[in-house]
Structures are given as structure tokens and as C-alpha cells.
Amino acid sequence: MLEITLFYVAATVALVATVLAMTRTNAIHALIYLIVSLLAVAVIFFLIGAPFAAALEIVIYAGAIMVLFVFVIMMLNLGEKGDQQERQWLLPKIWAGPALLAAVLFAELLYVISTVEGPVSTTAVSAKEVGLALFGPYVLAVEIASMLLLAGLVGSFHLGRRYLERDGFDDGSEK
Amino acid sequence: MRELIWLIPLIPLLSSVSLMLAGSRLPRLLIGVAGVGSVGLAALLTLATGLDFIANPEPFQLTLWTWMQVGSFAPGVAFYFDGLTLVMMSVITGVGFLIHLFSTEFMERDESYARYFAYLNMFVAAMLVLVMADNLLLLYLGWEGVGVCSYLLVGFWYQNSANGQAARKAFIVTRIGDTAMALGLFLLFTELGTLDIQAMVGTANETWQVGDNVALIACLLLLAGAVGKSAQLPLHTWLPDAMAGPTPVSALIHAATMVTAGVYLIARTHGLFLLAPDAMMAVAVIGIATTLMAAFTALMQSDIKRILAYSTISQIGYMFLALGVGAWTAGIFHLMTHAFFKALLFLGSGAIIHCLHHEHNIFKMGGLRTRMPVTFWSFMIGSAALAALPMTSGFFSKDQILLQAYQMPGMGPWLWLAGLLGALLTAIYSFRLVFVVFFGAAKTEPDKDTGWRMALPLTVLCGLSLIGGYFIIPVQDVFPVGSGDHPAHWVEYVSISVPLFGVLLAYLIFHTGQLKVDSLVNSRIGQTLRQFWLSGWGIDWLYDRLFVRPYYALSGMLKSEPVDAIYGLIVAINQTFNHWLSAAQTGRMRWYIVSMVFGLVVLLTLALQISPEVL
């Protein structure tokens, strides 16, 4: 029962953190909430018997990717002005329509998953099993994933290099 | 000699080709020698062949090679030689040679000397092919060839756009007749299975009764071609404008040879026309109507070349009249004499124009009798022959035509009367020209008289115009013999005296001034008639309104492409949708995302509606 309680707590934390992350005006604040959400999802992973996935979620998602965000936000140096701007953009007349759409979509998803029954498996899937499957039947997917990462590397290097070379660092604020 | 007649058109053709290719680099003397010499050589060969033929008058045929073979259609490059061919060839090479000689002086200062002789030689070659052809297809080749040369030579001074306009008019108007003629050839081939003239006439006599409708249609189509080429009503409008070309060209092409090609065509295919009496009647009516129309018009013109042009139309009308009444020999005879005296008149006018710095208006000339004696006598003799004064060549031929027209059953006397009226008018306008230009007070000063290269052709043509009437053309085997009756003597006397009366009238009006016509001319009716005749019976105006302007209007209408409007509509519909859809391309990323989500929701809803069980 403890696990079930933990699951609901983690789920609640994830949802609340995500909602907060989506509504923040300050990028860093939003990012912190996002990291909290990701950590909560990692807890869920752990609870449903995917410890390896939970570890990856923490290390790569909440660690590496979010740190990347932090770096970029720091480079851009948005400041207080950005906050005010964000606040102006978050008016009800702007989010009413999208909210309706999202609600409809959610209702449909709800309808779809309402037919799903049964609990998740009782046994955890260990990292060993995942590794065997990954380098067994899914080895081609690993190759493709490596190519994708290489493409991402080249693309970001290209974009970032031009940014730095042309006229150096520019945060957009008056100097 | 007979095997060598293929050389006759070939020599001018070779000369023409070499002048076209190398002309601009050759010295003028050599160009002149090549241009004149080739035609002279052809004339000599014609003379030799003619002597041979007169000694042994047997028509012969010479096939060089098969031009093309498509099924049973196998026209050859073949020549047919009989008396008619000989007459035509003699006129073409003989008169042609004299005109070439004249041209060497007339064109001596022209820059495009070589081009001129290249065109003129090509014309002679094409015209020879026309008259020598054994089948109608080869004849058509020559027919179109002379048309092209006529176009090139009318527009010879192409720097002036009016000349180009005149050339195009000549080409397009004759093309109308040529198209009809081509249709006639198609019809004849489908009906008779051959285009060889002799075989065709033979087959036609077996296939068709006299008065057969198909024969009538075929003959009318051929007649349309002849009408276009010979500048008869209603396709005559190009000839006065064709005077834009150099005057020797007018003499050769638009007086002596090409315009008589229609007469030759009808004479050559007379076997067909005899099967269609209605077509012959049409020939006669067109001929006489043209004669009168052109004669009235010539009476009012003041441009020396236009007078002669309308006179040519009028005289060819006489030839058509002759053909229409079955006076084949008289028609061809008039063709020959007309070639002599009209070439003479044109060359004479060319000499005047040459010596008077391109002055065309006869009322700005005057008193040239003493200053240009050779030209004066040329004009005297030429006009006398044109007016058919007794003992000149024109008298013999025109007299024969009128007498045979009189004998035609039915409307013969009426044709004769109309012909007489034409003869009277001819006498008046030709001597009006003589009196206005050569008598009276001098108004301009010629800077020179004619050189020998102009005087010699004029002199020779003077002689031919005088004695041409005594020639006997060797066509007795070609045409059926007429009845041989002679009408009453008074008819003949009237025919002789009418031109004399015309000359007298011209003398009284234009020379002594004893007969005052000013009040008549200046009256309202007189003025109206004068304007009407001056404009050539308003036919150019009529065609302008009837064909040219509607055509322009139609082109103007089609310029906006009404048919394409259908496709334009499709384009417009697409563009409208494009505008709507491109309005969706706001460039805002949020808008795109919302659209995608909306689409996702819709698709998901549809999927759930259609097949909920898959889930």
C-alpha cells in the first residue's frame, strides 16, 4: 500500500510541478519546477518496476538536458523585462482557446484509456534484461539513436559556432 | 535541239543562284553580263527550238525524272512543248532579255544590283517552268515561284515600309486565288486520277459530259487561281500597288509575263473549260467587267505607272473575254502583242522616271517630245498599239477578240458593245497620257536622255509593237478551230473607227483644249464619279471594310484570348484558394501548433467514431 500511496503522491507532485512550470514567467523558476516534475516521474518509474529508466530519467533528463536549458537561459540573460513581458502574454483570452482544445484532447484520451484494465506487472524489469534486449533485437535502434545524436551534435555545433563567431556574445540588451 | 529544252529554265536559274551566293562580291559588269547573258542564252535556245519546231510542228514531251511517287500519284519533272509553249517562251525570254538589258541602265546606281538580277533571273526561270510544265503540279511550282519573285521584286526597295506593304498585299491577294487553284488541283486529281495536262484533258472528255457540275466546279477553281494571278475582278487590287517595284520589274512581271499566267492557264486547260460552258461564260463576264472597270479607273489616274497598271488589268480583261468566248488563238495573240506594247510603254515610262528623278505624276511632266525623242516615239507607238489603231499589233489582236465576241451566240453583241466602250476608253486614256506628258509646256527638265542600253530595247519593242500583228502564232494544232465566219462588214468598220474617235477626243480635250470638259468634271456628279473612279471604284475601300477591318477587329478580340478565359478561370479559382490558404500561413508558430492540435483532436474524434473497437 505504501507504494500505491507513494505513486499517488509522486503523480500529484509531477502534475502540480508541471502546471507551475508551464505558468511561470521566469524561465529559471519554470525550469526548477520542470526538474521537480521529472524527478517525480522518475519516482513513478521506480515504483512501476523500471529502476534503470528511473536512473536515466534523473541522470540524463533532469541532469544533462535541464542543465543545457539553464546554460542557455543564463547566456540569454532575460532578466526582469522578460518576466513582465511573459506576464502580459499569459492573459485568459490567450489561453482560453488552447485550454479548451487541450481539455477535449484529454477527454478523448481518457475515454481511450478507460478500457485499459489490470495492474502493472509485479516483477521489476532489471537493467540486465534491458541491456540484453537493447543489444539484442534492438541493436539497430541503438545505431539509429547514435546517428541521431551525432546529427544533433553537428547541428547544434553549427548553429552555436556561427552565433559565437559572427559578432560574439550578444544578449540583446542595450549596452 | 528538243532534248535540250531543259537548259532553257536551268540557265537563268543557275545564274540566279550564283548571283545570290556570290553577287555582292562580283564586279557590276560581271553581274550585268551574267544577268542579261543568261536570259539572252535562254532566248537563243528558245529561238533555235522554235525554228526546229516550226520546221517540224510535232508537240513533244520530255520527262527528266519522277518528282515524287505517292501511290498512283507520280508527277514527273516533265516538260511539254507545243505551239502555245513556244509563244509563251518566246515572249518570256525575248521580252525578258530586252527588259534585262534595259535594267542594266535603269538600276545602274542601285546598291543591290546583284540581288535585283538574282531575283529577275529566278523569275524568268520560274515563269519558264510554269509555261513548260507537263503537269499541273509542276505548273503550280512555277506559279508559286513567280509569285515569290513578284513579292521579292515589288518589295525590292524594302527600306520604305510602303513598298513592303505593297509586296505583302500582292502576295496575300494572289494567295487567295492560289489556294482556290490548289483546291482545283486536288479536285481534278481525285476525279481524274492524274495531273498530266494532256492525259487529264483526255480523261475528262471521257468522264464528263458537257455541262457536268464537277467540271464546272473544277474550272471555276482554276479560274479563281487565274483571276488572282492575272489581277482580274475581284482580286485585281494588288496590281496597282505592285507598281512600287522598279519599273522594269513592272514591265516584265506585272505587264508582259506573270500577270498573263492566268490567261495561259485557262488556255492550257481549255479542254476542261470546253466541258463547262458556264465557267467560260464566267471568264467572259469577269473579263469584260474588269476591262471596263479598269479603263474607267485608268482615265482618272495621275501616276504614270498606275495608269499603265490599270491599263494592264483592262487589257488582260480583253484576253479573258477572248478565252471566255472561245477565241483561244485571239486571246493568246493579244497576250503576245500586249507583252510587246505594254513592255514598251512600261520601259518608256521607266525611262521617263529614270531621267526625271523618280517623278511619277504626269501633270508635273510635259513637253518631253523634243527632249526625249526615243521615249516619245516609243510612247507614240506603244499607245497606238494599246489603243488598237489600225496597222499596229494591238489592232490585229483586239479586233479579232471583238469580232469573235460579237459572234458568240446569246449575249455576243452585248459583249462586243462593252468591248467597244472599253476600246474607246483605252484610246482616250492612252493618248491623254501621251498628250499630257509629251506635248504642251515643259514643266521639268530631264537631266539626260536615254543611254543605248535603254534605247535599244525600246527600239526593238517599237518594231515588235508595229509588226507584231503580222506574226502568225503556231497554235493551230493546240486550239480547236473557230467557225471562220465573218460578221457583217459594218461591225468591223465600227470596231476600227471607235479607237480613232477616242484618239480624236483625247486630242481635243487634252491637247488643243477645244473640247471643254471642266464644267462637266466640276459638277457634283462629275466630282463624285471622278473620286469614285480615281479610287478604283472604291474596291480597296470596300475590301478594307469587308475583310481587313473585321479581321483586325477579330484579332483584337482574340488578342484578349477569350478561349483562354476558361483556363484563366481555373487559375483564378486556384488563386482564390491560394489566397485563403496563404492567409492561414500567418508565420506565427503558435497558430501552427494550435492548428495541428485542432487537427489532431478532429482526427482522433473521427477515429473513435468510426472504429472504437480497435482501442
Added chain:
Amino acid sequence: MDGLNIPLNHILLVSSLLFAIGMMGLMIRRNIIFILMSLEVMLNSAALAFVAAGAHWGQPDGQIVFMLILTVAAAEVAVGLGLVLQVQKRFKTLDMDHANRMRG
């Protein structure tokens, strides 16, 4: 690790909610940084669904797809943030409504 009785559809419910929230954020934010964050949320929610399904059957495939999604997210963020720098440089703003040169 003992067998747990967490119902699968509850996990999927959480996943759907996360997805809807992420999409909502995607639609209402104009700042490109937040747009990228929203995308991360959506990817993460999909990954959660996969892992849950894999756990339901006791198979490792769900986790493998999770790892693939992780790669996609990493590559996407790398390129996306590079683009953020370029947008900032060219438009002097992160407001994507200003980057509307593709308007038809």
C-alpha cells in the same frame, strides 16, 4: 521488489494529463524557451506511457523505447537551443510571433 498493484490506467491517466498540460503550454507560450520546455514535458509523458505499458507486460521493450525517446529529446534540445541563440541574435527577442517571415 514486490508486486505492486498500481492500476495501469491510473498511470496512463497521469501520462495523459501531463501530455495535455504540455500541449497547453506549447499553445499558449510565445517564448521559445518555454515552447521547448513544453515539448520536453510532452515527450516525457509519452515516455511514461511506454514504460508503464512495458511494466504491465513485464517486458523491457517499454524501457528501450523510453531510452530512444531520451535520445530524441537530447538531440532536439541541443538543436533547439542552438536555434534559440540564433533567434535571439537575429530578432533581438525570443517572441516567436515576431519570427513570422514565413507568412503567406
